[in-house]
Amino acid sequence: MSATEFHRPELVCPAGTPAAARAAVDAGADAVYCGLQNATNARNFPGLNFTEEEIAETADYVHGRGAKILLAVNTFPPAGKFDLWRGAIDLAVRRGIDAVIVADIGVAAYASSRYPALRMHLSVQAGASSPEAIRFYCEEFGVKRVVLPRMLTVSEIADIHRQIPCEIEAFVFGNIGMMAEGRCSLTNYATGVSTNMDGICSAAGDVHYDEDAAGNLTVRLGNFVLDRFGCNESAGYPTICKGRYSCSARTEPYYAFEEPVTLNLSALLPDLMRAGVTALKIEGRQRSRAYVKAVVAAFRKAVDDIGAGKEARLADLIALTEGYRETEGAFRSKTWR
């Protein structure tokens, strides 16, 4: 294949901490995305995220190396608390953030009317999965890029690309959420903490492990059992959508929604690049600096190899995947559905 078939896609990488942001940029990230230490972003975990000063320092570092910094303001403010989200948008402008990633219509309306020059990306949390939905956000709020839900095949992505006026960002690696993003209240049902409003899915404080005498683990979220593991099984981070359950249609417990797997689209990178994807997104703001460095470096090399007409190899990434298993999810074939 020739290099001219592709434009060089942007590699958008996770930064849960300033150190991770620097590691990502040093490893070849074109952009890093981060969040504040509050409910305004969908990875509102303890020990993660940025103060305003850290945003400013990181912006300096990132910009000094020709990369971009994006701020995720991608949760849904409950009425009465909108000021916190308004403050996040104001901060982004004040600190020279290159783009904000938003999901809520109210936040999008505020950002577009108050700061018409601020570049806005539509978060995957907005769940815009059709050309019409995407065009609604582009036409009404001036969205410049959409992060597509992880439910589409590559050919469907190519089809959407032809029908929308904005750029496409697609996930290529990391945790694969099985539920439509921005439309999941499972954690809230079990724990009283809302993924949409509080930015927390399956909070560590609500996860409990009970070990029996034989070393088998029972995992609970709040009061609900999500899974049981033998002492030799490896387990991913427990979420309701990756738990094992029973129902009348099955004789044995089964993964009713999805198995604990990690999305790895390295083999589909050339197809994604041909489908018109502008930016490739790596999930994992909750991951360590070492993880971010390794994944970003591997993808940097893969994207550059493909651009140079060489075969890309990403075998080493499997060791970093959850439960040591990987999937191409919805992207390769619709039989996944």
Next chain:
Amino acid sequence: MAIGQEKAELTLGPVLFNWQPERWRDFYYRIADEAPVGTVYLGEAICSKRGPFFDPYYEPVVERLTAGGKTVAFSTLSEVMLRLDRQMIERVCASPDLLVEANDASAVFYLRGRPHHIGPFMNVYNEQAALALVQRGARNICVPTEMPASALRELCAAVRTHMVTIEAQVFGRMSLALSARCYHARAHGRTKDSCQFVCENDPDGLDLKALDGRSFLTINGIQTLSYDYLNLIRQVPDLCAMGVARLRLSPHTCDMVAVASAFRDVLDRRIEPDEGMQRLNALQLSAPFSNGFYYGKPGYSLVNPEAARATV
């Protein structure tokens, strides 16, 4: 406080499950004739593959509901992705005389500029989102099921002077998640394309049990719902006082006329909320009631309104 209490209306949300078309038709005939509800939402909100089965019955059902004094609105698909999904949305929104409830931004794309409703899958949690949609023609907004009373109260107060009403679900299993994957098909070892409509065997959804045997969730095609039934009958006076204008009942196979009558009697102060609760308990549903989301607690929990008031 009586403000809003007189005009609060009961609505019936769309049937979320895959009922046999004749059962579906007969259900609405009975609603038309007997249920004290003001607005009835029709339409397939979950799976576009199910849609065509009901086409022959829309006309007689709409006619009967209208004759029964009900306002009819059409709810759109909650997840729009495939060509078939998109065609359904375009078709429903094409007819300017239909009152449509948008459950996804692709429907709002077509409906903007003319009066329409916003459904519970649209994620309107705050006044800024509400007002942005009101500017584009929204006249009624049903909030997500996980919306706590504290935010609902603020939302109602903030939109009071605008031309929009707020609606909240008060009865039925709570929608918790949507997915591109069909979990009914998966449970039966099939895929969405080869599902053979197995969801039709579970008119209230398929129970999913945790490994300790406790019933937890309910599968309905691409949708995951709670196992418990939401029941806010004891919160009706509170909802009316804060200005919620429409209370939504989500259909199940239980006696929905009895459910509607109990809520209507509480709304009209013919009975106390506790008596309304007793009447709903007497229906002996297969799953327990819960109301946790309303109080900002885990959704499956059941909070006593007196106890909740005492702690505020």
